[in-house]
Amino acid sequence: MSKSLTLTPVEAVACCSPLVSAPLTEEVADRIAPLLKALADPVRLRLLSLVAGHEGGEACVCDLNDAFDLSQPTISHHLKVLHEVGLLDRSKRGVWVFYRVRRDALADLATLIGGGL
Amino acid sequence: MSKSLTLTPVEAVACCSPLVSAPLTEEVADRIAPLLKALADPVRLRLLSLVAGHEGGEACVCDLNDAFDLSQPTISHHLKVLHEVGLLDRSKRGVWVFYRVRRDALADLATLIGGGL
DNA sequence: CATCAATATTGACAGACATCGATATCTGCG
C-alpha cells in the first residue's frame, strides 16, 4: 500500500510510457513536470551527482555544503526540493543527515525521456 | 564546424558522462540545466510528445495550437523555447511551420540522467 | 541542564517565467 493518496512525482513517473511513444495526457504531464523542474537546476544537478558519486552511495550534508559557494540554508533548500520530489532518500543518524540517490527514479525518468528511440 | 562559438544546450549534453558516473562540474551543470528547464513544463512535455507522435515525425503549428486551451502566442513561445534549446527542429514550408523532435538530443539527455544505472 | 554543532525553517527580495492581448511579419493569392 502507498503511504498517501497523492503520489510523489517519482511514483507518478514509474508507470508512464516514453514521451515519444504515446501522446502524454495533461494529467501525466502535470505530474512529470515537477520532477524535471527539480532536476533543472545546476546546483541540484551537482548535488545529485555528488551524492551518487560519494562512497557508499550516500553523502552527509556537511560534505555537500563545502562543495558550493552558497549558504547553508540554500543547500538545505535544494536538498529538500530533491527529497520532496522523491529523487533523494533522507536518513538521519545522530546529528548528521545523509542523502542517497533514488536510482530507480532516475532510471524511470531516463526511460520516459529516451525510451522508444 | 559549428555554426557558432557558443554551443546550444543540446550540443553541450552530447559529450557528457552520466550524472551518477562522474561528478558534474559547475560548467557542465550550467549548460545542462537549461535543457532540463525547457523540458520541465507540462505544456512543453505534451508539445514534444505530440510532435514526436505525429505522422512523419513532424507537426505543423496549426495542429498543435488546437490541442491546447492556450493562446496562440503562448504555444508559439513554448515552441520557441524548445527550438532554441535544440530539442525541436524547425522548418518553414509556405505559410506553415513544421517542428520535428531531435531524437538524438532526447537520447543523449536520457543517457545523462539514466546512464550508469 | 547548558552548551555547542548540524540541519531546517522563516521571511524578504530580486530575477525569471507563463500567460495574455495587441501588433508585426511573412506568404500565397486574386
Next chain:
DNA sequence: CGCAGATATCGATGTCTGTCAATATTGATG
C-alpha cells in the same frame, strides 16, 4: 498591389523560484 491567414514578437502582469540573514530545532556531550 492589397488582402487574408499563419506564425512570431512585444509589452504588461501575476506568480514562482533561488538566494540570503536570522532564527528555530534537534541531538550529543560535558
